[in-house]
Amino acid sequence: MRKENNQEPIKSVVTAFEVLEIMQNCNGLTVSDLSREAELPKSTAYRYLSTLKDCGYVVKSNNSYNLGMRFLDFGEHACSRNPNYELAKRKTRELAQKTKERAHFIIEEHGLATYVFMQMGENAVRTNRRVGQREKLHSTAAGKAIMAAWSDREIEQYLETFSLDPQTPYTITDQDALWAEIKIIREQKFARNNQENLREIRAVATVVRDENDDVLGALSISGPISRVEDTWYEDKLPSIILEAATELEFSIRYP
Helix, strand or coil: CCCCCCCCCCHHHHHHHHHHHHHHCCCCECHHHHHHHHCCCHHHHHHHHHHHHHCCCEEEECCEEEECCHHHHHHHHHHHCCHHHHHHHHHHHHHHHHHCCEEEEEEEECCEEEEEEEEECCCCCCCCCCCCCEEEHHHCHHHHHHHHCCCHHHHHHHHHHCCCCCCCCCCCCCHHHHHHHHHHHHHHCCEEEECCCCCCEEEEEEEEECCCCCEEEEEEEEEECCCCCHHHHHHHHHHHHHHHHHHHHHHHHCC
């Protein structure tokens, strides 16, 4: 967690969110489970869970606690705060229908790639990726496309903060290799991901800019290597994604 203006965070708030993140990765947990995972005394773990339950953010069934549906309201609000996101959602749906693969709209937030919209096409392969999930930028096509739209200084600051951890054996983990990739992306206006985030999955992405020419996010299409073969991967998908981004930007600028 990065500090704002070097101020010390409120520890109880940090712990509360750590509890929520632990719960997100569990299919229900008990007080003992949370005590162990969060390294908290059982009495403290119980107080966090009971407080979150009383506030309506956690539900309890028998002795097991889960995240409540109230978080859906927060997610919907976050997605609706920018009217351009609704246009991006429609374009994501169109891409999935056109390619019959999985389409995403991804934004950068706090230096991470965040899945805002995801649409499954007729032949799309299901993975463990979900709306709201966050990942490091360097392992995804959309993330690399967003990075390439930054200034060199912004990229340097990112690399000072985030390590280039491997997601698969094909992930770019060397800074020089990433800079070389960014140069290519800037030249061709789109990014590729060849099994760098998930094995056997390829993706193509490009950024979308808003009416102020700021990066709104990135559109991407992904599919299995068995279907996203060389010609489709090298030529057809880039053409489709660039056309979609151009159409979306036109809709944003001329509503």
